Amino acid sequence: MSFDLDAVHAAVAQYGRVTRVVIAATHGSAPREVGAAMLVWDEGQSGTVGGGALEYELARAARAQVVPTCLSRHALGPDMGQCCGGAVEVVSEVYDAARLATLEGRDVIARPVTGGDDTPLAVRRRLARARDRGELPAPQLIEGWMVEPVRPRAAPLWIWGAGHVGRALAATLAPLPDFRVTWADTGAARFPAVVPDGVTVWPAPNLPTLVAHAPREAQHLIVTYSHALDLALCHALLQHGFAGCGLIGSATKWARFRKRLVALGHAPAEIARIDCPIGEPSLGKHPQAIAVGTATALLKRQQTPAARHQGTTA
Known part of the structure; x- marks a missing residue:
């Protein structure tokens, strides 16, 4: 799993404002793995984070989202009535052309999702490995920061x-x-x-x-x-x-x-x-x-x- 920057560029070019919803962490049984993502705009969506009711609720919330970045947690049984007994943490981010421009030229996209701009040491170490050794990290939520490798060009x-x-x-x-x-x-x-x-x-x-x-x-x-x-x-x-x-x-x-x-x-x-x-x-x-x-x-x-x-x- 990786950040498909080309897909976000294409969606923003066509629809103007797009919310990217990505599974940031899972706890117990979950319908999709960390890094699974979907793009949501006013009249449609692409990709899937799985789960039926979970995806429907996340897409609804994405269309109504007004803040640039949101981290939410969903207990799949109690909150969604799903058979999966676990929980997922989800990052939803609103993208337009200006925000996309800040991501150009990166092999790894790391950004805070719960506030605070000081990069944690664990994140700095992963970025250093990617830069110095070419070791791209798996998608993961680290101390309030979402870290994802960028998908190579198709x-x-x-x-x-x-x-x-x-x-x-x-x-x-x-x-x-x-x-x-x-x-x-x-x-x-x-x-x-x-x-x-x-x-x-x-x-x-x-x-x-x-x-x-x-x-x-x-x-x-x-x-x-x-x-x-x-x-x-x-x-x-x-x-x-x-x-x-x-x-x-x-x-x-x-x-x-x-x-x-x-x-x-x-x-x-x-x-x-x-x-x-x-x-x-x-x-x-x-x-x-x-x-x-x-x-x-x-x-x-x-x-x-x-x-x-x-x-x-x-």
Whole structure:
């Protein structure tokens, strides 16, 4: 869990005034973990802190909040009538463009939520570890201060193909804050009438030429309607560079592609960087099953580096 600064920026740009509600501490059984957050504005909300009645009450209070920062405690059984027998402490903060500007350039956001501007020693130590060693702390409430690491910028991810599997991938990956999705195919008519929020659609008659516009740190998923087009995209991406690449297909298809890519001048070690088939074969070949397996693999790959730098909560 981390402070998704990009999401708050986007919400403030669209709605002007947004309240961020984050679980700061839990005691006993609770519906969500520390760091789970939602954004609330006058006509809607995004994200979830779980709990049904808890979330409804927190959203109602967030819309009525007049102070910049509020810390509240909620006993889930007595206060909310929920089965969870524990309690949660919640920080609610009102953000606008001016307040967001004070957070720019930080890897860790630490701020007082119960008054008092003197930074506690425990907080100073965590900030020093983040600055000097790259050890990002877990979200936590420390002596009246809320401390959260900032979520890294979403990784660019390109989906090539808007058929059944491409549509399932876009619908599954678009809501995830870890990725910034670009979706490409050979014409606008190949895309659905309604595209998932946050997805950039890019129709281009000659898809391999579009590869030059992709960041070299992007992940790619190739799921077009044509084996010839799939091969041309593999060839173009191997020439261009990428962080990761997955190709839909069978073992037979990939064996043929490897031979053809070698013939096109690519080294076997570079070709081996392309994963084929994508997804988890044990889940089956349904488009949504392929999308779930692929998303799981991408999330594991994306989150492993961050986990190595996660600080302790002690």
